[in-house]
Amino acid sequence: MSNLATSAPLTTSDLKQKEKLVGENSREGGPSLTQMISFVLVLLASTPLIFGIAQRAVGVNIESNNLSLHSKDSHSICEWGDESCIMGKELFERHMTLSRITEDPGIINRPYLSVASAHAARQVQAWMEDAGMTSSINIVGNVVGRYEADPSTSNPRTIVLGSHFDSVNDAGKFDGVYGVLAAISVVKVLKHRGQRLPFTVEVAAFDDEEGNSSFGTTNTGAKAFMGEYLTKEAAEQLLEQYAGLEEAFRKHQINYGLDSKRSGIVQGLMKSAGTSLEDVAAFIELHIEQGPILEAEGRPIGIVDAINGQTRMQVRYFGESGHAGTVPMTMRKDALGASAEAVSEIERVGNSNDGLVATVGTLNIVHASSNVVPGEVMFTVDVRAPTDEVRIHAVDRIVEYLESVRIRRGLELQITKTHEAPAVPMNPEIRRALATAISEEGLEDSPDSVRILSSGAGHDAMIVGNKIPSAMLFLRCAGGISHNPAEWLSPPDATVGARVVLKYLENLKVA
Ligand code: GLV
Ligand code: MN
Ligand code: MN
Numbered sequence: 127m128s129n130l131a132t133s134a135p136l137t138t139s140d141l142k143q144k145e146k147l148v149g150e151n152s153r154e155g156g157p158s159l160t161q162m163i164s165f166v167l168v169l170l171a172s173t174p175l176i177f178g179i180a181q182r183a184v185g186v187n188i189e190s191n192n193l194s195l196h197s198k199d200s201h202s203i204c205e206w207g208d209e210s211c212i213m214g215k216e217l218f219e220r221h222m223t224l225s226r227i228t229e230d231p232g233i234i235n236r237p238y239l240s241v242a243s244a245h246a247a248r249q250v251q252a253w254m255e256d257a258g259m260t261s262s263i264n265i266v267g268n269v270v271g272r273y274e275a276d277p278s279t280s281n282p283r284t285i286v287l288g289s290h291f292d293s294v295n296d297a298g299k300f301d302g303v304y305g306v307l308a309a310i311s312v313v314k315v316l317k318h319r320g321q322r323l324p325f326t327v328e329v330a331a332f333d334d335e336e337g338n339s340s341f342g343t344t345n346t347g348a349k350a351f352m353g354e355y356l357t358k359e360a361a362e363q364l365l366e367q368y369a370g371l372e373e374a375f376r377k378h379q380i381n382y383g384l385d386s387k388r389s390g391i392v393q394g395l396m397k398s399a400g401t402s403l404e405d406v407a408a409f410i411e412l413h414i415e416q417g418p419i420l421e422a423e424g425r426p427i428g429i430v431d432a433i434n435g436q437t438r439m440q441v442r443y444f445g446e447s448g449h450a451g452t453v454p455m456t457m458r459k460d461a462l463g464a465s466a467e468a469v470s471e472i473e474r475v476g477n478s479n480d481g482l483v484a485t486v487g488t489l490n491i492v493h494a495s496s497n498v499v500p501g502e503v504m505f506t507v508d509v510r511a512p513t514d515e516v517r518i519h520a521v522d523r524i525v526e527y528l529e530s531v532r533i534r535r536g537l538e539l540q541i542t543k544t545h546e547a548p549a550v551p552m553n554p555e556i557r558r559a560l561a562t563a564i565s566e567e568g569l570e571d572s573p574d575s576v577r578i579l580s581s582g583a584g585h586d587a588m589i590v591g592n593k594i595p596s597a598m599l600f601l602r603c604a605g606g607i608s609h610n611p612a613e614w615l616s617p618p619d620a621t622v623g624a625r626v627v628l629k630y631l632e633n634l635k636v637a
Pocket of ligand 3: 301609
């Protein structure tokens with residue numbers, strides 16, 4: 127159970143600030159006129175000043191380091207028992223609220239273990255409590271809420287619903303966040319009905335799905351949930367592997383008033399596994415498609431058959447910095463020149479096979495200056511493919527090429543593999559049950575006509591699905607745009623995902 131504290135409701139100036147930030151987050155090339163109109167309608171409909179609804183708005187002050195949980199401010203904007211409001215207006219409004227919790231005002235950026243992500247975690251926790259769940263936050267940043275089974279059920283199993291609440295830099299409002307907030311709204315409907323199921327429902331809000339940090343980690347939240355750091359050795363290895371991570375955990379522990387010594391951090395990691403994983407019967411992740419297929423086919427929802435595998439690396443070329451005016455071209459050890467060659471080759475490798483993709487997403491010239499030959503450059507490589515053979519072969523080709531450039535230019539090279547995840551198929555039985563729920567909700571003619579898609583993006587389900595039967599539902603998003611502020615899930619489509627998961631849970635007699 128969390129330790130709750132209270133704070134004052136938002137003031138009128140807070141509400142004005144809210145509207146300003148929402149405005150600042152819109153961009154050229156963003157949502158269409160229709161989307162903007164529905165967005166404004168939803169925003170207006172959720173404004174208590176207009177509708178007189180007794181809303182105590184959510185208060186999150188990211189300027190201070192006070193991470194108290196604003197539980198009193200987190201309750202419903204909906205009338206008691208109004209399910210369409212809980213899975214509609216309120217669900218949508220919460221995306222807007224979370225989008226204001228950012229490291230960088232004007233854009234959405236919630237890097238791993240940042241102050242913004244800690245505040246977002248507290249906000250998500252408050253909403254879990256509002257939905258009748260007990261909740262906790264652990265050292266890796268995960269927030270887990272629990273809605274217990276009907277007490278008459280002996281040895282109930284657990285169904286976990288969830289996704290992530292960290293974001294890429296300059297993100298949209300829905301990637302990851304939707305799977306967390308829709309799951310909370312489903313549980314809230316159960317609470318309003320006074321309904322307990324013959325299984326426990328947990329909502330897992332994972333941190334660090336995106337790998338948006340300087341540490342080089344990815345999926346730390348989902349990995350921890352699956353018990354990857356259960357042993358002392360594994361916990362210590364994590365701290366050793368990623369520079370800066372231990373210090374970030376220390377700050378996190380201090381913020382939450384927990385033991386910040388190394389031994390406390392290691393203990394925290396060892397305890398970061400999900401509760402009773404052996405009881406978990408299924409994991410379901412709702413997510414925007416992040417691609418154009420559903421929209422092109424006029425379908426609101428589809429089911430994922432498999433998630434592509436991925437490898438991520440940090441590459442460093444060490445040359446020699448020197449005067450840009452005096453060092454002759456033939457005598458240079460230019461780390462950027464080497465990196466530029468590498469970037470072009472990596473793109474060629476990505477183009478060499480259907481379904482294979484290879485990306486250099488960040489590149490940093492260390493101590494860059496316009497009149498200095500770059501002496502050190504770091505860049506990241508992200509390689510993905512539907513089959514592990516194709517991905518591993520592509521990574522081998524890239525590593526060979528990096529090495530050949532090093533030799534030819536007389537540099538030093540460091541390659542650190544920061545993440546490796548195999549392609550993960552989703553569970554066929556859960557997929558069938560979800561297809562039934564989709565057709566019963568009248569969204570497709572029959573379970574067999576439900577659209578099946580594979581996922582080029584990585585997801586928490588790719589970690590959880592290695593050990594627990596898992597499935598994913600994709601929701602149509604505008605233009606297939608994602609990892610972009612223009613990312614857009616319409617309010618009706620947001621409701622569709624929540625309704626389908628609720629129907630799936632209702633149909634599930636014994637987990
Ligand atoms: C997460 O969004 C990823 O696919 O990198
Ligand atoms: Mn995501
Ligand atoms: Mn993402």
